Amino acid sequence: MINPLLSRRRFLAGAAAALTASGARAQESMFGVQIEPNVGYGVESDEGIDPAEWYVGQIPDGRFYIRRVNFEKLDPDYRRQLVRVDFDETPGTIVIDPVQHFLYSVREGRTAIRYGVGTGRDGFGWNGRAQIARKAEWPDWHPPKEMILRQPELPEVMPGGPDNPLGARAMYLYDGNRDTLFRIHGTKEPWTIGTNVSSGCIRMLNEEVADLYLRTPVGTRVVVLG
Secondary structure, eight states, X not given: OOBOOOOHHHHHHHHHHHHHHGGGSOOBOTTSOBOOTTOOOOOOOOTTOOGGGGEEEEEEETTEEEEEEOGXXXXXXXXXXXXXXXXXXXXXXXXXXXXXXXXXXEETTTEEEEEEOBEEOTTOOOOEEEEEEEEEXXXXXXXXXXXXXXXXXXXXOBOSSTTSTTTTEEEEEEETTEXXXXXXXXXXXXXXXXXXXXXXXXXXXXXXXXXXXXXOOTTOEEEEOO
C-alpha cells in the first residue's frame, strides 16, 4: 500500500525539533558532516525488556541466524513499506530522517522503501552527505578509542555474530576517503527502533538491514536530513 505524501505539517514539526537539537551538536567537521567528537556505537541497556517477547523464530543466514522480529510489538509506522515522498533525490539514494526515525531507499516516481530506524541520542546527532564505501556481513565491532576511554570495560574488538552491536550487516559511511565513523547497521535490540538511543549510527532491524544491504551497492549516496 502506498502512503500519501509526507505532510507539510509533519515536515515543519521535524524541522523545529532538529533546530532544537542542533545546539547539542558538535561543530562541523572538515568533511562536512556534523559529528560529536566522541562518536561511537552505543550498547544500550535492555532493562525492563523481555527479549523473548520480541522474537518469533529465526532465519538461517550464513554462519549465524537472524532472529525474526515479532512485528506485532513494533509500531506499524516503523515496518518496512512502500511510500510516496516529497523530496527529489536520484533513485538509489538513501535519505535518512533522524527526527522522524525513517530511512528511505529512493525508487522511481517519487516513491521509496521506508524503514524504521533508531538514531543518535542528544549530543550525538549528525547531518550531511556521505556515501557507502564498504559493506560487511556479520561484521566485527571495533569500538572507537574515544568510546573505550568512556567505557574501559569494552573489548578492543568483538567478533561478528548475533550478540554483536553491529548486527547482521553494516554499511560504512565515508566522505571521499575519510571514514565518518558512522554506520548503518543492524541491532539485537528491536525495541529501540523509533527512538534516539545510539551514539550517532543508524540502527535497523536485522531483517530490514539485510534487505537494504541487498538493494544498496557500494558507492550509494546517503543524505541525512538536518
